[in-house]
Amino acid sequence: MKRLMTGNQAIARGAFEAGVTVASAYPGTPSTEIIETMATYPEIYAEWSTNEKVALEVGIGASIGGARALVAMKHVGVNVAADPLFTFSYTGVNGGLVLVSAGDPGMHSSQNEQDNRNYAKFAKIPVLEPSDSQECKDFVLLAFQLSEQFDTPVMVRTTTRVAHGQSLVTLGERQEGLLKDYEKNPPKYVMLPGYGRQRHPVVEDRRKALAAYNETAPVNRIEWGDKRIGVITSGVVYQYVKEALPEASVLKLGMTFPLPQQLIKDFAGQVEKLYVIEELEPFLEEQIRAWGIEVVGKELFPRIGELSPELIGAKLGDWQQEAAVAAEVPNRPPVLCPGCPHRGVYYVINRLKLTVSGDIGCYTLGATPPLSAMDTCICMGASISGALGLEKARGKEFARKLVAVIGDSTFLHSGITGLLDVVYNGGTFTTLILDNSTTAMTGHQEHPGTGCRVDHTPAPAVDLEQLVRSLGVKRVRTVDPYDLAEVERVLKEETAAEEASVVIAKRPCVLLKGHQPTGGPVRVDESLCTECGRCRRLGCPALVFKTAKPSVDTTLCNGCGQCVQVCRFNALVKEGEAND
Amino acid sequence: MTKVMNILLVGVGGQGTVLASKVLGQVALSLGQEVKVAEIHGMSQRGGSVVTQVRYGEKVYAPTIPLGKADVILAFEKMEALRWLPYLKKGGRVIVNDQELDPMPVIVGSVSYPEKVIEQLAVHGQVTVVPALQLAEEAGNAKATNVVLLGVLAQSLGIEPEIWRQVLADSVPPKTLAVNKKAFELGLNYKAEDVSSVS
Structure with missing residues (x-):
């Protein structure tokens, strides 16, 4: 079967x-x-x-x-x-x-x-x-x-x-x-x-x-066809080659290091023109060239991005297609979900005009408009140590407007050593841990802070607040990211302080079972809306602007209420809650 | 080469395209042919443009569908159908959910949602417009939009509805089965006029 x-x-x-x-x-x-x-x-x-x-x-x-x-x-x-x-x-x-x-x-x-x-x-x-x-x-x-x-x-x-x-x-x-x-x-x-x-x-x-x-490994094989074209390839590109050039002779390599020199030489010697087709680097090509074998590779096929049958077919075959010309369609970049607890935090960061040393996770999406609240993102953990470098380059005054932003899973992955370095070496910026109790971007995996192992059996859950205190951070605050006024107040206080501080914005990912907000979608009171555009700057996919006034896509809105807090005119109302 | 059936599922991350492609892959498996499915997980699932691809036939090589070779585009959102239209073969079928989800550049007001999407689609293929969201709500849950669209797709693939029903029952969480069953039948029985076809 x-x-x-x-x-x-x-x-x-x-x-x-x-x-x-x-x-x-x-x-x-x-x-x-x-x-x-x-x-x-x-x-x-x-x-x-x-x-x-x-x-x-x-x-x-x-x-x-x-x-x-x-x-x-x-x-x-x-x-x-x-x-x-x-x-x-x-x-x-x-x-x-x-x-x-x-x-x-x-x-x-x-x-x-x-x-x-x-x-x-x-x-x-x-x-x-x-x-x-x-x-x-x-x-x-x-x-x-x-x-x-x-x-x-x-x-x-x-x-x-x-x-x-x-x-x-x-x-x-x-x-x-x-x-x-x-x-x-x-x-x-x-x-x-x-x-x-x-x-x-x-x-x-x-x-x-x-x-x-x-040389004789069972994972390599030659599929003889027309000997005018010989192709050496591996991985998924083999599938593209077979689809684009069904007649060509193909040496499919299953083991690509260390390479079988004699097998490749023999194949090369029996075809008229030899191509190496591989995604990204000329890994096979460089070794084959070093053996003095004439081969066509990266001068024909890109070093960037994925290959495809149509790309290979267009270069080497008689690929026919009648594709429609691409229409002008707006981009659809990924965004923070409706109700995401990161959204309001970035809104506040944007308002406070902070420099953000960012990190890897869903919250990297805070870099895109309209939140536009991230300055750097390099690798897992680089937010905190990178921020320390920023402070050491530009001084303590710069650090009064500087935050490192990192998720809970990423902090546990490689943020701890960076934060220890900040304490040890006298950094004074604020580290903001966006704790949504999961590894969200990759599809909600458990980690040492969630209280569960990979098989969902219970495990000890690390207490982030105690952990960062034990590293020597004295100023540690935990806030609810849905409370935007509180987030703003605490961030102002902590960035102002001339010593290392940590703010933990704690609320589970809105996609986790049992953590959806209650109360139903937000309603727009059009009579109160002044079209000021503040709510638009939240970048919530559930707030739609067919005119200058917002309307709510009720299939997307889960009533988190962050936009309600942003509106100064009470024009956004949570169902079941009266205006006050 | 023998005929390979190519179906492109396009939409917005979170709309259930991955589940739909899993169901379609299992259904295609019942034909006793080779099946390949290509999915994208990760970042684009957060409200980005997503595409999954299902191919079946006697011999399938690439897991992805080449430009201009899709027999069917099953679009969960209107603008996404237009984005991926270059993958449709001339005269192919577009089954499109009549739903507009504004992407962030439209929400922030830097660009407009494209106009006359259906007309643009119809220049290149046979278009079936489906009010899939309304039908899903009629079935009991807006989230069953993906299954409504699978029902409409089932009309044109010539695979026994009973096979679809069985795979669906094996693929969705038990407590959503009743709603999804109803959503599938609403899609299966939905009658739409083709908007126009290629002349």
Whole structure:
């Protein structure tokens, strides 16, 4: 029986069949559903870790302890986990370890589109690139086998179209009883310089052995067709190539580091013109060129964004299409939801003309008009440490109008060390933690502050106020973000204070069950509306302006009442509440 | 190459396009053919423009539908149908929910919502306009708009309604099943005149 699965579900299934018993991750699009699926298998211990470095270290410990372990993250998560990754490459594994890196060409939900195959090369570990859900499952199974056979962590790299594409998968049985013995072995697992020097040659020999293996690896295949065009490709781009150039000869590479030189040379020698078609970086192309093989790649295909059958077909084939010309349609950028507790906070920040050192999450959307309340957003945790740098560059007076804005999950991920640095080094700006009790952007995952684990069993919930006090912050205030006057008063007081302060704006995400506002949609009293436009500056999707006066889309409005507070003329009324 | 059926579902994040594409994918599976579905999760789900894609046939390669190759665009919002129109094949079908959701640039007043959307769609394809929100409210919940639209789609794909009903029952939360069933039937039985067709 074949089942329709996303790549992420198929990766989890592959890990299940491979006998994995420990799985860890931090949520990140497009990787999130891997661990959510793992958590549904009772045989597997799965966890949301506090960040990707922690997740990989948990996996490393499990591997050294003899278990097969799967660790999953988005591409930028590997940056966070890079430190343990590079040295784990030296120690190698006991039980197999597979690191899934889910990339996002086109930046559907990411801050950059780095090509993580470079990490495999950099860390000298093999990387497999599945092109559909069946391969996701099969490649994960193979990855565990290779991990143990070659004593190495193995990367399985997906991209959005593989991770979130559904296709058919044949299920298999789970392998059981694979837990290996644990033996203390310091020369292998204690990377003192002396031991590290012994391990590095092992890594280089392993790289050569893997390259030799890859010459005949079952995950590479040649599909001979018209030999006038030969294409080397991998991952989802293989699917695009097959659709665009059904007649071409194709070398589909399943393992893209270390590359099989002879296989590629033989293929190149039998086709008239050789192309490498790959998304993002010329990862395959550069190596193939370095071997002196003539090849066409990035001079023809973009280095930016996703590829597609029509793009490839238009460059190389006789692609026919009768597409309509695109009409002029306004953009529809993502926005904070109606009732989002972040909205009013940003409205106040905008009014107070604060400089905002921002961070990664739903609340990054506060950067867009009309809220326009963010100055920087670089990576997870950079809001607080970046704000300290801003203050040190521009002085304490600048810090009187400076806030770092970070979500609860992001604060726990990598904001704590930054805040400790602020206390230690005498920063005086205000850190605003937008605590909506969830990891919202990636689809509402639990974290150490929510009181639940990935499988929704209860867990200790960290108390943010106590946590920041224990770091040495003396000025700590908690406010209800729905109370805009209070938010404004507290932010004014705390930014004015010449010492480190933290304001926690605490209210659960409006999409969480049981946390929708009550009282029904807001009503507009048109007789009182002066068309001043203040409510428009909230940027609520439920307030519609067919004229200069607002009207309320009752299918969207959940009666949070933030706009009611913004209106100075009582023209916005919560149903069931009289004007006063 | 044998025929691949290409259906593009477009709308606004939060309208239920992902659930609709899951149902459609499972329904297509009943034909015993290869099925591929492409979804986008994450940031765009927060009120942004979203597209999911369903393809089925004897052999399907790319999970995404190339420009100009969609047989059907199922649009949950009017302007989104127009945005994704270049994906429709000449003379293809557009099933469009007659609902306007203003995007933020319109709300802040920097641009206007496009006019004569249906007429622009009809230049390129056969357009069926559906008052899906009203039908969903009639079924008992505005959130069932996506299932109303699936009902209308079911009229034209030639797959047994009973298969749709079964997949739907397996896909929605049990307590919403009654409303979703009704919404599906309202869509299935909705009779609309094609606005116009390509000459």
